[in-house]
Amino acid sequence: xxxxxxxxxxxxxxxxxxxxxxxxxxxxxxxxxxxxxxxxxxxxxxxxxxxxxxxxxxxxxxxxxxxxxxxxxxxxxxxxxxxxxxxxxxxxxxxxxxxxxxxxxxxxxxxx
Amino acid sequence: xxxxxxxxxxxxxxxxxxxxxxxxxxxxxxxxxxxxxxxxxxxxxxxxxxxxxxxxxxxxxxxxxxxxxxxxxxxxxxxxxxxxxxxxxxxxxxxxxxxxxxxxxxxxxxxx
Numbered sequence: 251x252x253x254x255x256x257x258x259x260x261x262x263x264x265x266x267x268x269x270x271x272x273x274x275x276x277x278x279x280x281x282x283x284x285x286x287x288x289x290x291x292x293x294x295x296x297x298x299x300x301x302x303x304x305x306x307x308x309x310x311x312x313x314x315x316x317x318x319x320x321x322x323x324x325x326x327x328x329x330x331x332x333x334x335x336x337x338x339x340x341x342x343x344x345x346x347x348x349x350x351x352x353x354x355x356x357x358x359x360x361x362x
Numbered sequence: 363x364x365x366x367x368x369x370x371x372x373x374x375x376x377x378x379x380x381x382x383x384x385x386x387x388x389x390x391x392x393x394x395x396x397x398x399x400x401x402x403x404x405x406x407x408x409x410x411x412x413x414x415x416x417x418x419x420x421x422x423x424x425x426x427x428x429x430x431x432x433x434x435x436x437x438x439x440x441x442x443x444x445x446x447x448x449x450x451x452x453x454x455x456x457x458x459x460x461x462x463x464x465x466x467x468x469x470x471x472x473x474x
Contacts (some may be wrong), residue, residue, distance in 0.1 A: 255403075283462065290371075290451065292466035293405075334419065340404055342462075348393045348412070348454065351462055353404035 253277075256341050256354035263361050269328040271357050273341030282324035283342040283351065284308075284316065292338065299324055300346060329362045367465050368451060374471040381438040383468040385451030386431075394427055394434050395452045399467070405450065408436075441472045 252315040257272035261311050274283065276289075280358050296306030299318040313335060317325045324343075328335055342351040385394070388425045393412045397405040406464045411427045411434065417426045424437040437446055448467045455461035 254422065285464070293464035295461060295463065298461060304460075338370075342405075343398070344462075348410070350395060350407035350410060351397075351405075351452075353397075354405070355404045358402070 254341060254343055254352050254354040256339075256357050258357050259355060261357055261359045263328075263331050263336065263359065264309075265332060265361055267328075267331045267361075268362075269331045269359070271326040271339055271341075272344040273324045273343075273350045273354055273358070274322050275343040276322065277323075277343070277352070278321065279343035279352075280321070280346045281344050281351075284314075284324065284326045285340045285342065286310070287340055287356075289355070293356070296326065333361050335359065363434070368449070368468040370468060371466070372469045374376050374443055374473065376473050377441060377443055378388055379468055381472070383436045383449050383470070385434045385436070385465055386433065387434075387451070387453050387465075389455075391429075391453045394425075395462075396425060396434075396436050397450045397464075398401075399448045399450065401447070402441060408449075432451065438470075441470075443445070443472050444474045446470060447470045 252354040254275045263269050283298040285295045287293050294310050299305045299314040302321050317326045340356050344351040384417045395410045396408045399405045410418050411425050422439045427434045448469050450467045452464045455463045
């Protein structure tokens, strides 16, 4: 079974901190995604990576950056956390075709 | 930029009844996917329908796709309390087939 693992289920950080959210997949997928999910807004794409060291902005990249140094790992970085980045963050991966995406369990981040 | 929008936003039915959720999208697509999310968890892929298909079944799920109306529907027959979840449609964004764009979801409550 494909497994996508996010490093934390719950995270509490202070305003201004640099925050790293890690995602690891074990199926050699080329594509990886970071979404944030807020009530009433569904899932919004922050960044995605179509291969190692390749990335592309999604709909809401402001305040975020990403890193993909190895194929299995895709990191989301909040350069200076703010309270409006309190949200559920979801990582996903898939092969680069019209196929299903596999999701991690999500990280609920609270910025205080 | 939301590609897909689900309707209704929320649905409450009795166990044993059928549940129908609709998804509308904006641009041409080559496939549409439906996902399920239990409360506070990651998303799980349910079914993928390609643009040359009009209907697809998987167990108690039936998905239809009308490309002329840019819409899809998900029917869950003989619903169970365990079907309580949020359901999302997802489509590839046509300026980049790598991107998978989700709608805002339908929250389904199945009352025992």
